[in-house]
Each structure stands twice: as structure tokens, then as C-alpha cells.
Amino acid sequence: MQTPVTLDALVSLCKRRGFVYQSAEIYGGLNGVYDFGPLGALLKQNIKSAWMSALNSSGRDIVYLDGAILGAQPVWQASGHVTNFNDPMIDCLTCKKRYRADDDNIDTSKPCPHCGNTTWTAVRQFNMMFKTEVGAASDQSSIAYLRPETAQAIFVNFKNVISTTRVKIPFGIAQIGKAFRNEITPKQFLFRMREFEQMEIEWFCKDEYSLADFEVWCQERLAFYASIGITADKIRLRPHVKDELAHYAQRCTDVEYQFPFGWKELEGIAHRGSFDLTQHSTHSGKDLSVFEQESSSSYVPTVVECSVGVDRLFLTLLFDAYHEDIVEGEKRIVLRLHPRIAPVKAAFLPLVKKLSEPMEKLYRQARQAGLSVQYDESGSIGKRYRRQDEIGTPLCITYDFDSENDQSVTIRDRDTTEQKRMPIDQVLPYVTAMMQR
Ligand code: GAP
Numbered sequence: 001m002q003t004p005v006t007l008d009a010l011v012s013l014c015k016r017r018g019f020v021y022q023s024a025e026i027y028g029g030l031n032g033v034y035d036f037g038p039l040g041a042l043l044k045q046n047i048k049s050a051w052m053s054a055l056n057s058s059g060r061d062i063v064y065l066d067g068a069i070l071g072a073q074p075v076w077q078a079s080g081h082v083t084n085f086n087d088p089m090i091d092c093l094t095c096k097k098r099y100r101a102d103d104d105n106i107d108t109s110k111p112c113p114h115c116g117n118t119t120w121t122a123v124r125q126f127n128m129m130f131k132t133e134v135g136a137a138s139d140q141s142s143i144a145y146l147r148p149e150t151a152q153a154i155f156v157n158f159k160n161v162i163s164t165t166r167v168k169i170p171f172g173i174a175q176i177g178k179a180f181r182n183e184i185t186p187k188q189f190l191f192r193m194r195e196f197e198q199m200e201i202e203w204f205c206k207d208e209y210s211l212a213d214f215e216v217w218c219q220e221r222l223a224f225y226a227s228i229g230i231t232a233d234k235i236r237l238r239p240h241v242k243d244e245l246a247h248y249a250q251r252c253t254d255v256e257y258q259f260p261f262g263w264k265e266l267e268g269i270a271h272r273g274s275f276d277l278t279q280h281s282t283h284s285g286k287d288l289s290v291f292e293q294e295s296s297s298s299y300v301p302t303v304v305e306c307s308v309g310v311d312r313l314f315l316t317l318l319f320d321a322y323h324e325d326i327v328e329g330e331k332r333i334v335l336r337l338h339p340r341i342a343p344v345k346a347a348f349l350p351l352v353k354k355l356s357e358p359m360e361k362l363y364r365q366a367r368q369a370g371l372s373v374q375y376d377e378s379g380s381i382g383k384r385y386r387r388q389d390e391i392g393t394p395l396c397i398t399y400d401f402d403s404e405n406d407q408s409v410t411i412r413d414r415d416t417t418e419q420k421r422m423p424i425d426q427v428l429p430y431v432t433a434m435m436q437r
Contacts, residue, residue, distance in 0.1 A: 005322040006260060009312055011189055013333065014318070016277070019392050020041065032186025032194035036431075039313070039391055042343035044197075047228075047313055048176050050340055051199045054224045059275050062201065064160060067153025070179055071430035073143045075130065078283035079276060081145075086245040089184050093119040100184045114240035121188050128181045146180035151305060153177075154202045155276040158288055169290055169301055170205035170213065176310070188261060190315040197310035199340075204301040214271050214304050218253055221267060221306055225255065229338030234258040235266070244282040248275045255308070257316045266316055274300040317341060321392060327417055328382070335392030336415055339435050341413065344393045346431045347374045347385050351400040359399040362424060369428055389414055394434060397427060 014020040015157050018037035022029040024319075035045055055062045076082050088101035090108065099106045101123040111118045130146040131179035154173045161173055179198045186192050205213050220235055220283070225235050240252040251271040256263045277300050281288040289298040289380070321335040339345065348363035352355045356377050363375040381398065388396050396412040403409055409427060410418045422430060 001301075005324075007189060009051075010315075010318055010322060013322070013390065014040070017389075032183055032192070034190065034193065034311075039343045043317075043337075043341065044310055044314060046343065047310055047317070047343050048199065050228050051176070051224070052174070054220075054227065055172070055174055055201065057358050058220065059169050060309055062174050063165055063171070065161065065173050065175045065178065067150060067157065067175060069147055069180075070132070070134065071145045071147045071152065073145065073179045074283060075138075075152050075156055075280075076145050078279045079155075080247050080279065081129060081148060082127070082154075083158065083364050084316060085129055086127050087184055088123045088369065090123050091121045092117065093121060096182040098184060103112060103185070106363055111261065126182075126184055128141075130180045130182055134166075140429045141182075147178075148173045148181050148199050149179050150198045151308070152276070154265075155280055155288075155303075156199070156284075158277060158280075159205070161288065162180055162290065169292075170203065170209065173201045173203045174199070180215040188259075188315075190311040191259070191261075191264070193311055196312070198307055199310055200305065200307040201311075202272075203306075204306040205304065206299070207302040209303060210271060210273075214253075214269065215303055216249065217306055218269055221255055221308075222271060225266075228317070228341055229336075230316065230375050234320060236263070239409075246270065248272050257319075259316070259319060266312060268353070269305060270305045270307070272303040272305050274302055276303065277301065283353070308436070318377060329427075332386055332389055333390040335416060337392035337394075339394045339437060342394055343372065344374050344388070344391060345435060346395040346397055347376055347384070347388045347393050349375075349381060349396055350377050351381060351396050351398055353377050353402070355401070358403070359397075359409075362427060366428055366431065369432070371428070371431060373431075385412065387415075395431060 017039060018359035019040040021035045021037055023035045024030045025035040038388055077208050089098060090106065091098050094117040095112060097112060097114045099210040102203045108120045119419055129148050132144055132146065134144045135397055140404045143148060154175055161167065177197065178195060178201045180195050183192050183194055186194050203217065222235065222237065224327050226232060229269060236256050238254045238256050240254065245252055249270040250273045253269045254265040255269065256265040257266045277288045289300045291298045300361045317337060318335065323334050323336055324331060325334065346366065350359035360375060363373060366373045394414050398410040400410060408423050410419045411422050
């Protein structure tokens with residue numbers, strides 16, 4: 001059975017083992033902004049690779065884009081973000097604490113949860129985009145925004161992609177990249193950040209197929225989460241009710257995960273209709289419709305969007321993988337990450353230092369084969385196993401005194417802690433095969 005994990009336990013593990021650090025920590029930190037340490041950087045990369053590989057193997061036509069982070073003002077005016085990308089904000093006049101007015105814990109007829117006074121300001125709308133200026137002159141034309149979603153770069157490049165590739169409707173444009181939101185109250189660690197990364201697919205299709213495609217995408221996204229090992233009964237689809245819909249969406253279903261702080265959105269799947277292409281067409285004066293030979297007519301495609309935060313998925317995977325159990329009478333923390341997601345695939349551990357040479361040789365061969373592996377000879381073997389369990393390494397390989405005679409090593413499985421012997425020359429193919437499971 002899984003031990004309930006607290007956010008504090010996870011934050012502490014992330015710091016202790018080099019997954020995530022508070023950004024600018026030595027200066028007191030920047031709220032809602034994080035740096036990813038050596039293991040975090042690897043884990044993030046594995047998440048992005050798994051996402052892309054799921055799209056590539058879907059058999060659908062999907063191309064990729066890497067759009068700019070700085071966005072011209074007209075883009076965000078056309079998309080509706082300048083007017084609508086707001087969160088309601090409220091302050092306590094006594095303690096000056098600021099809240100989102102739609103926070104479940106805030107009720108203006110009740111006292112401030114921080115100081116206990118009922119001295120609220122009026123609710124104001126706060127635009128969450130980070131505004132900046134481009135160039136030396138400072139006027140209306142120099143205003144730009146750090147993008148709050150990656151999707152708009154896809155819409156404004158729609159015609160470029162069509163005319164420079166051979167894609168035809170239906171097809172998708174996918175993108176991974178940074179997004180920025182000046183969240184009123186960043187919270188729950190990587191759940192709500194001010195700088196984060198998104199993985200988005202915009203699927204362009206004919207309107208008559210869009211509802212069917214929407215349903216197919218919902219199922220494909222669930223299948224993706226199963227493929228990276230997320231516990232089936234902790235993930236679900238939840239359709240939005242009408243008053244929850246974003247300004248661009250006709251229909252939306254969230255992929256939700258059961259976090260320790262409740263069922264929350266992991267990914268948003270939205271039927272955006274032809275809202276974005278139509279808006280950009282109107283505002284730019286450029287025709288963004290496609291011509292269909294068969295009917296000799298033009299139409300603006302409908303869009304189904306799947307959007308998930310890399311960091312939110314990172315947090316989800318850690319919550320899902322975190323287990324505490326008892327091994328040989330001692331409590332251990334183990335991250336049961338899927339082998340494809342685990343930052344380190346195998347650790348090479350000589351039983352004692354004087355056996356280090358052959359173990360190090362195998363470790364170097366694994367590195368040369370492109371595997372993400374670690375070598376560790378310091379401390380007792382039990383302590384070294386625990387270190388690897390805590391960072392989710394699926395396999396530990398130990399060279400011991402018998403290895404000198406039988407040219408075999410011991411392979412220990414992270415989840416079962418079972419050990420088996422294997423000839424040295426079979427180790428690297430075994431590790432590689434495990435990652436493809
Ligand atoms: N293009 C659509 C869009 O951006 P969204 O629901 O606002 O929709 C999509 O965001 C996903 O991005 C969310 O499901 C979540 O995974 C991630 N996300 C959004 N805001 C975030 C934040 N402040 N911190 C971390 N991840 C965030």
C-alpha cells in the first residue's frame with residue numbers, strides 16, 4: 001500500500017537529492033520560480049521525450065514548432081489575453097495579505113485566514129501576463145508580453161507551417177516551451193508557478209469531426225499517462241461545466257490527478273473551435289483559412305488542444321512514485337518511477353573499494369552507450385542502495401568477490417529489492433531492454 005505523502009516530504013526530497021531548488025535561494029528566493037538540479041533536469045528531459053514519443057507513435061500527422069517567448073502585443077490582443085486573462089484578486093487591509101478571490105478558503109463574509117480581521121478590499125481583476133518593453137524607445141509600439149501559453153505561436157504560424165511542410169487537415173502542431181504567468185498566489189511547489197513549461201498540441205481538423213476527435217484525444221491522453229506508469233485510479237477525466245470554460249473554449253475536459261491537496265487539473269483538453277485562427281485573421285488582415293480541393297471551398301479549421309505543464313507532470317510523477325516501506329527492518333523511501341522516466345537508469349556499485357576497477361569499467365561502457373547511470377563506491381552497500389531507491393534508480397549492479405571468479409554481477413530490483421546474478425556481458429542489453437518496457 002502507498003504511504004500518504006505530504007508536500008513537505010516531497011519538497012524536502014527534491015532539495016536533498018538535487019531535483020529542484022528554489023530559484024535565487026542564496027538571495028532569499030524568488031517566489032513561484034524554481035531551478036531544476038542535476039536529477040530534475042534529467043527527469044524533465046525524460047518527461048518531454050516520453051510526451052514526444054507518444055505523439056510520434058500515435059500514427060497521426062504531427063509536426064513541431066519552437067516559437068519565441070517574447071510575444072508582440074497584437075498577438076495577445078487578438079487572442080483575448082490582454083482583456084480576459086485575469087484572475088480576481090482581493091487584499092486584507094489589516095495584514096496586507098493578498099489572495100485570489102476565487103480561492104476555496106476565501107469568503108469575504110468571513111475573517112482573513114491569516115490575521116482574523118474582516119477588512120477586505122473590493123475584488124479587482126488582475127491580468128496575469130508579464131508585460132515588458134522591446135527596444136530603446138518606450139511607447140505603445142514597444143510593449144511585448146512573455147507568453148502565458150505556448151499555443152499562440154502555433155496559431156500565428158499556422159499558414160507558415162502549412163506552406164512550408166506537406167501537412168494536410170487533419171494534422172497537429174505540437175510545442176514544448178516556457179510560459180509565464182504572474183500568479184497572484186503561486187503555491188503547492190511546482191503546481192502553480194510563475195515560470196513553467198508547457199507541452200501543447202493544437203490539432204487542426206474539420207468542424208464536423210472535431211467532437212469525435214476531442215473524445216479520441218481524451219482517451220489518448222489517458223493512455224499516455226498509463227504508459228508512463230501513473231496509477232490508474234488516481235487519474236480521471238472531468239468535463240468542465242459551462243461557467244468554468246476559458247474565454248476561447250467551447251468545451252473542455254481536464255485530466256485530473258488525485259494530489260494530496262485534492263483532485264486537481266493535470267492537463268486541459270479544450271475544443272477551441274475556430275476562435276484563435278479567426279481572431280488572428282481578423283486582427284492581422286491575413287487569410288488563415290485552408291482551401292479544400294474536393295469542395296473547391298475554403299474554411300477555417302477547428303482546433304482541439306491538449307495542454308499539460310511539464311513541471312506539474314513532474315510533481316504528479318513524484319507524488320505518484322513516492323513510497324515508504326520497510327526493508328530489512330528499516331524504513332526506506334523509494335521513488336517507483338517508470339524506468340523511462342527515472343533520471344538514473346542504473347547504479348554501478350562495487351561491493352568494496354578494492355573491487356572498483358572492473359565496476360568502473362562497466363559503468364564507463366554504459367555511459368558510452370548513452371545510458372544515464374551513476375557510479376558510487378562510498379559508504380556501506382545498504383546505504384548506497386537506499387540513496388538510489390530515493391532517487392528512483394530501477395537497477396543497482398554490484399560487483400562482489402564472486403564476480404572475480406564467475407564474471408557475473410548482482411542486479412538488484414528497486415521495487416522488489418530482489419537480487420539475481422547475471423553475466424557481465426548481459427548487463428547493458430538488460431538495462432537498455434528495461435527502459436523499453
Ligand atoms: N493553452 C491552454 C492553456 O494554457 P491552461 O489550463 O491555462 O491552458 C494548461 O494551462 C496546463 O499548463 C495546465 O493544465 C497545467 O498543467 C499547466 N499550468 C498552467 N498554469 C500553470 C502554473 N501556474 N504553474 C504550473 N503549471 C501550470
